[in-house]
Amino acid sequence: MATAEQIKTLLKSHFDNNSERFNTIALQIAANESRIGHSSLADEIKELVDKNKHTPVRILEFSPDLHDLVISASPRTHIQELIVPKSFHDRIDRILREYKQKEKIRKFGLTNRRKILLAGSPGTGKTMTASVIAGELSLPLYTVLMDKLITKFMGETSAKLRQIFDFIKKHRGVYLFDEFDAIGSERAKDNDVGEMRRVLNAFLQFIEHDESESFIIAATNNINLLDQALFRRFDDVILYDKPDVSLIEKLIKNRLGSFQGKFTIVSVVSHAKGLSHAEITQACDDAIKEAILIDKKIVTKNLLIQMLEDRFLAYGGK
């Protein structure tokens, strides 16, 4: 039988929308039942938990005025899809592990890493990292479009930010403040001293006082523009860069998958040097689409090189 404490925790986690805790308790109950010989009941409980793990993440609505400034999603992106240096991978993995065992950490008066700054050139995986964190932890992803928020609510941005942080406190999720340099920049402060300074100060205070269980992720293309005061507010700062030769190889291999023709990826890598992850991914997709259009089942080396060079001519090397 489940103990009174387990039933209470089960109910509480249900009302808190804390499915992770809910599952843990349910599995504890299954283990108890199994120990006292009720193995079929234990199996049934385990099966129910397993099924529940695949149910869609619950996405909540923002108030109508913020509706078009916050994009909600429930990504299913996995960490293996993110092609980054091993050290990055380990850091993201640590963020996931700390979250999964946050109660254990809290017993010692510490908190899991959950305020994270992602910076680096376009198309290198910042937004994707937020998707990975949400996907791996089965949390909803809310992307706050900072530049739009500022333009739309000029003069009352701080009040809107407060509304967002209230939401963050009440509803667990991954909150990505994209185009973060729209508020964080030194330059912005000079342009509109009053408003930008207020918005930045408000953000710094909200983030500092936030004790929620949500992730607060800020992403920017330009770390040099960011105010130094911001850095110490974050538990982790990850700097993204364009892929090196070995990452290019991995990226192309992953993306082409079964469409890879009879050629070694190493032989095409030099044609992708200087392109971002996003551009290389796009070139691979273009090549696959082209192969499909001409009724071929594989991408040839020449086709891939052509698509990479097209990308390079269009956007690369900038």
Ligand SMILES: Nc1ncnc2c1ncn2[C@@H]1O[C@H](COP(=O)(O)OP(=O)(O)OP(=O)(O)O)[C@@H](O)[C@H]1O
């Ligand atoms: N590190 C990566 N590993 C695998 N795929 C990647 C990576 N980075 C980017 N991609 C591919 O490119 C797409 C766009 O990347 P993403 O949106 O994460 O870039 P970003 O760094 O947020 O760029 P921006 O600064 O323009 O917002 C991804 O959806 C993915 O398909």
Ligand SMILES: [Mg+2]
């Ligand atoms: Mg992005």
